[in-house]
Amino acid sequence: MSRPRPEPVQVVKRRRDAALTALFESVPYARFMGISFDRRGDELTGIMAYADHLIGNPALPALHGGATAAFLEVTAIVTLSWATIWDDLERGRLSEPLTADTLPRLPKTIGFTVDYLRAGLPRDAYARARVNRSGRRYASVHVEGWQDNRDRLFAQATGHFLMPDRPAAERS
Amino acid sequence: MDTDTRLSGARQFIEALPHARALGLAVEAVGDGWATLSMPWAEHLVGDPRTGVIHGGAVSTLMDTCGGAAVLTHPTGALGTATMDLRIDYMRAATPGQAVTARADCHHVTRAVAFVRAEARDGEGVVAVANGTFTLERPKGAVL
Numbered sequence: 001m002s003r004p005r006p007e008p009v010q011v012v013k014r015r016r017d018a019a020l021t022a023l024f025e026s027v028p029y030a031r032f033m034g035i036s037f038d039r040r041g042d043e044l045t046g047i048m049a050y051a052d053h054l055i056g057n058p059a060l061p062a063l064h065g066g067a068t069a070a071f072l073e074v075t076a077i078v079t080l081s082w083a084t085i086w087d088d089l090e091r092g093r094l095s096e097p098l099t100a101d102t103l104p105r106l107p108k109t110i111g112f113t114v115d116y117l118r119a120g121l122p123r124d125a126y127a128r129a130r131v132n133r134s135g136r137r138y139a140s141v142h143v144e145g146w147q148d149n150r151d152r153l154f155a156q157a158t159g160h161f162l163m164p165d166r167p168a169a170e171r172s
Numbered sequence: 173m174d175t176d177t178r179l180s181g182a183r184q185f186i187e188a189l190p191h192a193r194a195l196g197l198a199v200e201a202v203g204d205g206w207a208t209l210s211m212p213w214a215e216h217l218v219g220d221p222r223t224g225v226i227h228g229g230a231v232s233t234l235m236d237t238c239g240g241a242a243v244l245t246h247p248t249g250a251l252g253t254a255t256m257d258l259r260i261d262y263m264r265a266a267t268p269g270q271a272v273t274a275r276a277d278c279h280h281v282t283r284a285v286a287f288v289r290a291e292a293r294d295g296e297g298v299v300a301v302a303n304g305t306f307t308l309e310r311p312k313g314a315v316l
Contacts, residue, residue: 029227032194032216053194056237057254064191065240065255066233073229100221109228113259 019089019098020044024078026100033067035074042086046075046127055122063120068145072127072157073112076141079129080107080161105164107139112159120154121147137163178202182241192237195230199241205278207241209234212271224268228300231292232260234274235302239288242276243306246286251309253286258304270294276302284308 020039024030034049048054048071056064085104088094095102129143138160145155182202186192186209195217200208211217211226211234219227236255243253266272276290290302 026221027227028216028218028221029230033229053190055190056192058188058190062254064189064233064236065258066195066229066236067191069232069236069258069260070227070229073232074227105222106220108265109262111259111261112228112232113257114232114255115257116255119254 015089015098019085019094019103020078020082022098022100022103023081023106024074027074027106029070030074033070033074035071037075037078042082044075044079044082044128046071046078046129048125048127050123050125057119060119061122063122063125065114065116065120068116068120068125068155069112069114069157071125072114072143072145072155073109073159075127075145076112076129076143076157076159077106077109077161079143080131080134080139080141083131083134084163104166107161107163110138110160110162112157114155114157116155118152118154123147125154126150135163136166139163175203178245182207182245185244186237186241189237191233195233197234197237200273202241202245205242205246206276207238207245208273208275209238209241210271210273213266213269218268220265223265225265226268226272228260228262231262231266231272231300232258234272235260235276235290235292235300236304238274238276239278239290239302239304239306242278242288242290243281243286243308246278246281248281248286248308249311249314250281250286251311253306253308256285256305256307258302260300260302262300263298266292266299267294267296270296272299278306281308283310
């Protein structure tokens with residue numbers, strides 16, 4: 001039995017990057033906050049590029065706690081959505097072209113708790129989320145944020161999310 | 173301190189925060205340990221372009237800023253404050269095109285911690301509720 005020939009790497013990368021970009025680029029608030037994502041295989045790292053308007057305490061200066069919370073929430077939502085579309089994406093079950101209109105809608109935040117561990121410095125911030133539970137209707141996600149040093153988190157958060165309705169055909 | 177002086181002081185303080193300015197946050201009213209802040213609807217705050225609903229992250233910032241203002245207006249006389257944790261429950265999407273207004277109450281303080289409850293509403297009713305703890309920075313040598 002012969003194995004199907006693997007797709008060329010550029011084709012795989014183009015498809016994955018198009019889907020990831022479609023997930024967050026159409027969200028005006030994510031653009032305003034300067035949030036983007038770095039992808040290695042299926043692993044995502046959120047990046048919030050430093051900008052002066054993110055400052056909440058001009059005396060220190062430090063990032064606004066609300067900006068930090070928003071960054072962690074966006075990272076959690078995009079990572080969760082990415083994890084739920086991954087299988088369909090890899091099996092070519094998503095309709096092309098991959099845009100915000102053709103992809104499933106984003107999960108909705110039910111509750112979100114942020115712990116502030118140290119002041120956010122005036123520089124780029126990074127975050128990675130882990131989906132701890134992902135069901136048909138609800139999901140639980142933990143997300144960690146850091147800046148210069150991966151082991152020194154400046155904030156972490158946990159949230160519950162309501163999953164978007166799936167088309168009837170997929171439910172059976 | 174009379175009401176007008178305190179209100180203009182709070183406005184000056186909030187308007188000096190770059191991220192609060194970027195979101196157009198405005199102080200509506202302040203009292204002993206409470207504050208009301210509003211955030212106008214704006215295109216750059218939208219989280220769902222299909223509906224025009226504001227992103228939860230912007231509501232977080234409104235609640236967080238409002239909570240900090242409530243701590244600073246508490247009669248205990250805090251010099252400064254920072255959020256330690258904040259939990260927000262989102263009841264429903266904020267109505268597109270409408271401003272969201274939050275009221276935060278600093279309902280208890282200890283030597284070093286302030287406890288805050290907050291609620292965000294639009295024209296239709298409650299959008300989200302929040303509970304948070306904030307650090308409390310007191311003057312050096314303050315006797316309690």
